[in-house]
Amino acid sequence: MSDESNNGEGSGETTDMRPEAQKGEQPILTNRQGHPVYDNQNSRTVGSRGPTTLENYQFLEKITHFDRERIPERVVHARGAGAHGYFEAYGTVGGEPIANFTRAKLFQEKGKRTPMFVRFSTVIHGGTSPETLRDPRGFATKFYTEDGNWDLVGNNLKVFFIRDAIKFPDVIHAFKPDPVTNRQDPRRIFDFISLTPEAMHMITFLFSPWGIPASYRTMQGSGVNTYKWYNFEGKGVLVKYHWVPKQGVKNLTQEQANEIQATNFNHATQDLFESIEQGNYPEWEFCVQIMSDDEHPELDFDPLDDTKVWDEDKFPMMPVGRMVLDRNPVNYFAEVEQIAFGTGVLVDGLDFSDDKMLQGRTLSYSDTQRYRVGPNYLQLPINQGKKHVATNQRDGQMTYYVDQAPGTNPHVNYEPSSMGGLHEAPKPEGQVDHTPYVEGNLVRQKIERTNDYKQAGERFRSFEDWERDELISNLVGALEQCNRDIQERMVRHFVQCDENYGRRVAEGLKLNVADYMAAETAGSTAD
Numbered sequence: 248m249s250d251e252s253n254n255g256e257g258s259g260e261t262t263d264m265r266p267e268a269q270k271g272e273q274p275i276l277t278n279r280q281g282h283p284v285y286d287n288q289n290s291r292t293v294g295s296r297g298p299t300t301l302e303n304y305q306f307l308e309k310i311t312h313f314d315r316e317r318i319p320e321r322v323v324h325a326r327g328a329g330a331h332g333y334f335e336a337y338g339t340v341g342g343e344p345i346a347n348f349t350r351a352k353l354f355q356e357k358g359k360r361t362p363m364f365v366r367f368s369t370v371i372h373g374g375t376s377p378e379t380l381r382d383p384r385g386f387a388t389k390f391y392t393e394d395g396n397w398d399l400v401g402n403n404l405k406v407f408f409i410r411d412a413i414k415f416p417d418v419i420h421a422f423k424p425d426p427v428t429n430r431q432d433p434r435r436i437f438d439f440i441s442l443t444p445e446a447m448h449m450i451t452f453l454f455s456p457w458g459i460p461a462s463y464r465t466m467q468g469s470g471v472n473t474y475k476w477y478n479f480e481g482k483g484v485l486v487k488y489h490w491v492p493k494q495g496v497k498n499l500t501q502e503q504a505n506e507i508q509a510t511n512f513n514h515a516t517q518d519l520f521e522s523i524e525q526g527n528y529p530e531w532e533f534c535v536q537i538m539s540d541d542e543h544p545e546l547d548f549d550p551l552d553d554t555k556v557w558d559e560d561k562f563p564m565m566p567v568g569r570m571v572l573d574r575n576p577v578n579y580f581a582e583v584e585q586i587a588f589g590t591g592v593l594v595d596g597l598d599f600s601d602d603k604m605l606q607g608r609t610l611s612y613s614d615t616q617r618y619r620v621g622p623n624y625l626q627l628p629i630n631q632g633k634k635h636v637a638t639n640q641r642d643g644q645m646t647y648y649v650d651q652a653p654g655t656n657p658h659v660n661y662e663p664s665s666m667g668g669l670h671e672a673p674k675p676e677g678q679v680d681h682t683p684y685v686e687g688n689l690v691r692q693k694i695e696r697t698n699d700y701k702q703a704g705e706r707f708r709s710f711e712d713w714e715r716d717e718l719i720s721n722l723v724g725a726l727e728q729c730n731r732d733i734q735e736r737m738v739r740h741f742v743q744c745d746e747n748y749g750r751r752v753a754e755g756l757k758l759n760v761a762d763y764m765a766a767e768t769a770g771s772t773a774d
Contacts, residue, residue, distance in 0.1 A: 278304075278305055278308055278309070282305075284305060286691040287413065287414075287417075288411065288413070288414065288691075288693065289411055289413065289690075289691040289692055289693055290303050290306050290411055290412060290413045290603055290606075290607065290691070291303050291306075291689055291690070291691055292601075292603065292687075292689070292690060292691075292692075293685050293686070293687040293688075293689060294686075294687025294688065294690065295687075295690060295692040295693065295694050295695060296542065296549065296551060296601055296694055297551070297601035297602070297603055297606065298599075298601040298606060298685060299412075299601075299603060299606040299607065300689060303413075305413070306412065306413045306607065307610070309413065309416055310412065310413075310415065310416065310607060310610060310611045310614075311610075311611075311614055312416075313415070313416040313419070313611070314611055314614045314615040314618055315615075315618045317619075319619060320373065320374050321374075321615075321619060322419070322615065323370050323371065323385075323419060324366075324368040324369070324370055324385045324387075325368070325369075325372070325373050325374040325376075326368055326369045326372055326373065326374055326375070326376050326378065327366050327367060327368035327369075327385070327583055327584075328366070328367050328368070328463060328515065328516040328519050328520070328583065329364060329365055329366040329367065329576060329582060329583040329586065330364070330365055330519060330520075330523055330572040330573075330574065330575055330576065331362070331363070331364050331572065331573070331574040331575075331576070332362075332363050332364075332365065332528075332570055332571050332572035332573050332574065333360045333361060333362055333363055333570070333571055333573070334353065334360065334361045334363050334390060334533065334568055334569070334570050335358060335359070335360050335568055335569050335570075335571070336353060336354050336355070336356060336357060336358070336359045336360075336361075336567065336568045337357060337566060337567055337568050337569075338354070338355065338356055338357030338358075338359075339357070339567075340535060340537070340565045340566075340567050341537070341563070341565040345567060346478060346479065347478060348476045348478055348484055348486075348537060349476035349477065349478060349596040349597065350477070350478055350479045350595060350596040351392075351394075351397075351476070351594055351595065351596030351597050352392065352393055352394055352594070352595075352596070353390060353392045353393075353394075353397070353594075354567060354568065354596075361390050361391065361392050362390075362391040362633065363388055363389060363390055363391065363570060364388075364389045364391075364582070364586060364629065365386070365387065365388050365389075365570070365572060366385065366387045366583060366586055366588070367384060367385060367386060367387075367463040367466070367515070367519070368384065368385035368387070369382040369383075369384060369385070370382050370383045370384070370385060370402070371383075371419070371422045371423060371431075376512075377508045377512035378512060378513060378514055378515040378516065379459060379499070379504040379505070379507050379508040379512065379514065380459075380504075381453065381454070381458040381459055381501075381504075381721070382453075382458070382459075383402045383403065383404055383449075383453065383458075384402060384403040384404075384460055384463075384466055385400075385401075385402055385403075386401045386402055386403055386466070386467075386468030386469070386490060387399070387400045387401070387588045388400075388401075388468075388490075388570070389586065389588060389630075390594075391632060391633040392594055392633070393633070393634060394594040394595055394634070395594055395632045395634055396592050396594075396630075396632045397592060397593060397594045397597065398588045398589055398590065398592035399470055399488055400470075400588045400589070400590050400608070400612065401468050401469050401470040401471050401472075401488065401490075402468070402469060402471055403457075403460055403466045403467055403468060403469070404449065404452045404453070404457060404469065404471075405452075405467075405469040405471065405489075405556050406448050406449050406452065406471065406553060406554050406555065406556060406702075407449055407471055407553045407554060407604060408440070408443070408445070408446040408449045408450075408554070409443065409445060409446065409554070409604065410445055410552050410553055410554050410603060410604060410693075410694070411603045411604065411607070411693070412603060412604050412606065412607020412608060412611070413607065414443075415604075415607065415608075415611070417439065418439065418443075418446075421435050421436055421438070421439035421440070422435075422436055432728075433725040433726065433728045433729055434728060434729045434730060434733065436725070437725065437726060437729050437733045437737055438729075438730075438733055440737070441733050441736035441737050441740065442736070444697075444699040444700070444740055445552075445554045445697060445699045446554070447699055447700055447703035447740050447741075447744055448554050448555070448699075448702050448703040448706060449554065450703075450722075451703045451706045451707055451718065451744070451748075452706060454718050454721040454722045454725070455498075455710060455714050455715075455717060455718040455721075456498035456499060456500055456714055456717050456718075457498050457714075458498075458721075459498060459499040459500075459501070459504045460497070460498055460499070460515070461497035461498055461499050462497065462514070462515050462518045462519070463515050463516075463518070463519045463529075464492065464494050464518060464519060464522060464529040465492055465494050465495055465496055465497035466492060466496070467489070467490060467491060467492060467496055468489065468490030468531065469487070469488065469489050469490070470487060470488035470489070471553050471604075472487075472553050472590070472600070472602045472604055472605035472608070473485050473486070473487060473550060473551050473553070473600040473602045473605065474486050474487070474488065474597065474598065474599065474600055474602075474605070475540065475597070475598040475599065475600050475681070476537070476596060476597060476598070477596060477597075477598055477681035478596075479677075479678065479679065480679050481679035481680055481681045481682065482681075483540045483598065483681050483683060484537050484538065484539060484540055485537070485538040485539070485540050485550060485551075485600055486535050486536065486537055486538075487535065487536045487557060487562075488533070488534075488535055489533075489534045489535070489536070489564060490531040490532075490533060490534075490570065491531060491532045491533075491534055491564070492529070492530075492531050493529075493530045493531065493532060493569075494529060494530070500713075500717050501717065501720070501721055501724075519572075520575055523572060523573065523574065523575050524575060528571050528572055528573045529571075529572050530569060530570065530571045530572075531569065531570045532566050532568075532569050533566065533567055533568045533569060533570060534564040534565055534566050534567065535564075535565055535567055536557050536559070536562040536563065536564060536565070537562065537565070538550055538557065538562055540600075540683070546696070547696060547698050547701065548696050548697075548698045548701075548702070549694045549695070549696045551600055551601055551602040551603070551694070552602075552694060552696075552697075553602060553604045553605070554699070554702075555698075555702055556702060581627075581628075581629065582629045585620055585624070585627050585629055585630070586629045586630060587613075587616035587619075587620055587624045587625075587627075587630050588612060588616075589609070589612040589613035589616065590605060590608045590609045590612050591609035591610075591612070591613055592613075598681055621643070621644045621645045622643035622644060622645075623643050623644065623645050623646050623647075626645075626646070626647060626648060635652065636650045637650055637651060637652035637655070637669055638650040638669075639660045639661055639662060639668075639669060641660050652669060654667075655667055655668060655669060656668055700740070700743040700744045701744075703744040703745075704743075704744040704745035704748065707744060707745045707747075707748045708745060715751075719751045719752060719755060720755075722737075722752055722755075723752060723755030723756055726752070726756055727756065734756050734758065735758070735763075737752070738752055738753045738756070738758060738763050739763055741753075742763050742764065746764065749763055749764075750763075750764070
């Protein structure tokens, strides 16, 4: 007879050769080398604000394994739709020549058009899942510029759940289906969220109608992370990117989404394709917010924190161009499925900030593409730049041409060489590098100004009455399936965001509201 306690079938024998934990020993987190993980919340950075260092072994091991968890589907953003189009520059920002802020060529000349491809997607669910599910939406854009490709990889919502990339596998695992039942489980989701206060702003967004856009055409986009621009003198500024749909922003209530899903689980893909096919080309205005590149102690949050938005009264949204989508893919797999984005794909005049999520994504995205599509994914037509590519990279799976410049020696695939190989590109005359100053101890610390609740409360109060009603209904519906301790932790968080927010969720869960009203009120900087 089989012995179920051996977790096997037939003889009950097991091939699990892992050492057993000692009885009574508290289970601790390790990496796959068996090293204890003492801090799983913070990457190792220069000072608490960053930048992140390359020798982050724990992070590198964790994120590169995560990048390879799905074969061959994307780990996240599996369900997608896409289209070709163009970006048209305005040549100015905030009434000034854009050259005062960035030397990126695609922005400089009014009316200049740059070809683009855009991929919209859901984040958590699989490749054939309904497009009506509550989920952040990906908004990834590839600019085929004269200086090579620029990828701006963002979401429809302006913030994210976490502020350090070392937590990315954890938040996705919590939202993905249970590894045993293969079902998405609110208990797992809110277990993680209730222990992650920085997620309150994103949760408030996600469980409101903004969590289910009506269509891709009526969906806003955001770069989410903080980037940099630098000009011809090498001076840099912080920048956030936003796509504003000229069709207006439209979202769905849960009831509306249920009605659509009953008859059509491809509604957003269908809407995008048919609109372009009929000549009804969707259009977005591309806007930026700009901030000087320093720590901004006058703010009650860190501007590099991707769980926060920048106040538009202080840092206004300034249009710098428009995007028009005017051509559908010829083949879905070759274009929409095989297109590969990476947050590290920047052109001259654009740069990274020390945003910890951005720096971690910059490794993860391109690493994922090399695994998912292959080491030569940039040789696919949808991913190729519009300028000639010449590298010394060779071979690997699915190589079908050599990145070689005309007239160079095919025997030489290294640099430097005196035998006709490639040479370093000369710098343009007078060009000044952007050289930010970095100093600090290597630490594992969160940023000082976390302020996890204030903006979530402001977001709650900014919603219209029907949006607040929908938010509370959706949260209560999900939290009713959770354990009591998870419900209580979430209510305490909501009360600190806004007393009315927490009270309404508590009432919906039939908890004693008075037990939670003593919690800190909106604007708390508690962690």
